[in-house]
Amino acid sequence: MSTWRIARLIAAKDLRIELRSRVVTNQVLPFAALVMVMFAFALDNDNVLTRVAPGLVWLATLFSMLVLVQRAFAVENADGALDALQVAGVRPGGIFLGKALALGAQLAVLEIVLLLMAVVLYQAQVAASGAILLIITFVAATTGLAFVGTLYGGLAAGAKGRETLLPLLMLPVVAPVLIGATRATEAAFGTNGATSSEGWPWIGLLTLFAVLFGVGGTLAFGSLIDE
Amino acid sequence: MSTWRIARLIAAKDLRIELRSRVVTNQVLPFAALVMVMFAFALDNDNVLTRVAPGLVWLATLFSMLVLVQRAFAVENADGALDALQVAGVRPGGIFLGKALALGAQLAVLEIVLLLMAVVLYQAQVAASGAILLIITFVAATTGLAFVGTLYGGLAAGAKGRETLLPLLMLPVVAPVLIGATRATEAAFGTNGATSSEGWPWIGLLTLFAVLFGVGGTLAFGSLIDE
Amino acid sequence: MTSAVPPTTSTDTASPSGTPGAVRRPTGTRFTRVLGVATLVGMIWLVVFGLFLSPNDATQKAGVRILYIHVPSAWLAYLAFGVTGLSSLAYMIKRTRSLTWDRIAGASAEVGVLFMGITLVSGSLWGRISWGIFWTWDSRLTTTAFLFVTYIGYLAVRNLGGTHQQRAKRSAIIALLAVLEVPLVHFSVKWWRPLHQNESVAEGKLSGLMLFSLFVGIIAFTLLYVWLVLHRQRVLAMEDALDDQGLDVALAERRAEGAQV
Amino acid sequence: MAPVVHLEGVVAVMGGFPVLAGADLHVERGEILLLRGPNGAGKTSLLRLCAGLLPVERGIAQVLGCDIAADRTAVRNRVGLLGHSNGLYADLSVSDNVAFWGATVGASGDDVAASLERMGLSGRLAKVPISRLSAGQRRRTALACLVARRAELWLLDEPHAGLDAAGRDDLDATLRDASAAGATVMVASHELERAGALASRVVEVVGGQVRG
């Protein structure tokens, strides 16, 4: 079966599981929202907030993402489904793309919510010119994150004590995304007088990152997951 | 068997598991460290950092704590040990105290590391007078967090999609601790010209909080965990 | 043998609506209908006083009129959470244990969340008017937000499943812990350096007519609260009753399963 | 003398489904009772109910003289349950696990050593972490934990599954000794020849009800 059909199959399965268990909708979203609130309160120090709003959006995304990835692979590991997938000869590339697809979809929803919150809670304003920039940033960053998340999620899935190994593996790698996305978003928001033109170089970084991990993952996933 | 002996037994067991699996030492600590660094990245914005250092220390503690609590109950749930504990007639109060004890010990280690990092990374200085204040804050806050974490960890342990229900339940409740600890720490660090005398009222809040959840948990844990 | 129902079992013998027959009954009674009318009247009064009779504020101009929703909803939310706490306590005490208390707690929490929501919205609107922003990280606003989320969490816990008894016990404990946050919100203005108004009503900073309008608001909201809780409580009772009814059907099927073999 | 287990019209519910639909059961002290029946009949549910893990929705339920319908925690610590899952800590060694579970019920060090011996785990395996054991070796460890408890009522859910020939013989001997010593044993199993030979009485569970 073609890698792409496999990917669709896996993604559909993951999204159906979410549909049945409603874990993301009922719990991860509220969690993300809370993270924003906590940040805001912990950092509430004469108008620091608006200045760091973009950074916070992405930090919150990252933390919620950890939970998402964990969940995505807990599902595969709970009853040895990952082994079964391998025995079934499902192309690892397909598994990778499929899970990344499902993860990306969930991340997208998450980010939109967080962004709206940032606008409301932190009075972040989107400069008209920045709108396109913002959208592209989000697409690029989300793709990148979905790929990294899946890649390392799969890696941690095999290891014991995975619930804690995962963050360790992932955070350092996504740091570039964090920075890139933050700067680009700042540019879009016009934070600290950043102009949207400053944003574009970062988009480059984000895209590069996404492509890199997309290709890398599709090729390497097989040797990562099978223990 | 007396509640207290049970507590010691459970705590010893949890710490031995940690000793064998080294999950906290090898994974949670680095994670916490990473979180601090990430903050530094995301907020790297003309000397915001030193000003918000105390808040960040506590935020990082909270997020790492989520991982710790999850791990603490994953261990009990993986193979139905929680049921077995109930059938064995182990006093729920004992289970609660025991797991809180082990969690507290791990948190303490974590916080010390984070605090040192804050001093190094964010150039936070401890005012001489603040030293005692700081220590008491940490003791009070840690106790409180350990109790809350165990209480809600136990509650979420039974539920499906627990890895995500936990944060939702826990974060709003620990918010007071976050606030209290942050302000008290600010006072100790003398951040924004806060003087350590301002810190003491917060200690009161923290202690009250710890006592409340300690007593509540010991009494109510039974009905929370049994499904 | 289904009829063998010792009082110790978790089918709800305490409330009259525990019997399946109750399901066909409407949730209204004469009392609630009277109450409903009273509420309506109260609301009309509130509109009249709040929007027309009460004077503009010196600094806040017409914006002050939000006060008549904002403050009553906030205080009634407190009351609702208080009631949740008390009836949870009543459930926890063996002598008064009954699922009716649990349902009152649940209903009251639902209404409380609704009112706290109104407070948040009206507050942010007011904020936009008088501070020029929807939201700020002022201590009261934040603690209010936390309180709001806490009770959403409480409602989530109510839906964790298990028997009615388990649900009741679990949520009762959470409620007793959650209610402790209310004073935190109330005194937050004292404890932190806020932007938000602090005790202005209690210290009588309001002109006579304003104060009266506020009281009208409080009375109207109280009536609304009682009316809503009564109805929700009965609906919940019926849901529980429905579960029991469904169980009888399921039992028949389950036994039939045996017959086939 | 009061019966060890006395159920009348017991109904138990999980997720809205009546796992037990009016079970009647009467077990005397010293019996070895075999619960047989099709998949999904309610055997596991019945055992969990007797262990006080599953709340009684309706009916009369007494175990070891305690009314578990009123308070299902009352009977705990006097019963021992071996469920489908083993209740072991994967990171701890075999002996650590047995020692821990023994300690929770105040068993002596000798009891622990004896039960390890009994299940043939006293050799190299004693120091191996559970996560490195085979399925059957885990099952043996779980059994050792149970043996160390010296319960008055033993509840075993498919105890033979996964055990090798020697293990099965050890198990049967252990159960016979226990019942000879006055303990009561309830075994749910699909291996009718084997368990049938062990049991002093057989009842059939079907559709959440108990027959015979």
Place this chain on the structure above:
Amino acid sequence: MAPVVHLEGVVAVMGGFPVLAGADLHVERGEILLLRGPNGAGKTSLLRLCAGLLPVERGIAQVLGCDIAADRTAVRNRVGLLGHSNGLYADLSVSDNVAFWGATVGASGDDVAASLERMGLSGRLAKVPISRLSAGQRRRTALACLVARRAELWLLDEPHAGLDAAGRDDLDATLRDASAAGATVMVASHELERAGALASRVVEVVGGQVRG
């Protein structure tokens, strides 16, 4: 014609422990082979190795003509494995699970329906999520997934455990049909009477070694 399984002095290691210590095995097409042996002998390891899940450390290992010592992924998709765990998604219904696993190997909708039928899951149960099934009902679902796959080599690890009388008969019939249709079957089991009657040949695994 090439043998289905051909192992010579195969050594496999898990966590530094030699789970297989020189296994020699030769299985022809259409055989139903029973692997017996004490707990911890290496039966599960042997099956996992044949499924390409366990790397070959030393020795010659060919399955369905592929050299799995060189590339253990080669054989995948042509073998079917039922391990100690079921590999099911707890939140999905029985039919969703079987449909998914069927689809991964391109099985038709009819195959899926047929295998559900075969394992007696086509009634009320088909729409029930796995998390609400009994142990045996889960095992049946896992078997249904396996049946839907129509593998050339069936590897089953204690397939009878947890199944009720009817389920066991269904299973045995299925395996006989499969081998009659030219598939090869390897079963690891401790239920010697039952599995013995099913098998065309029995080999004993001891201390990570096999002869036969």
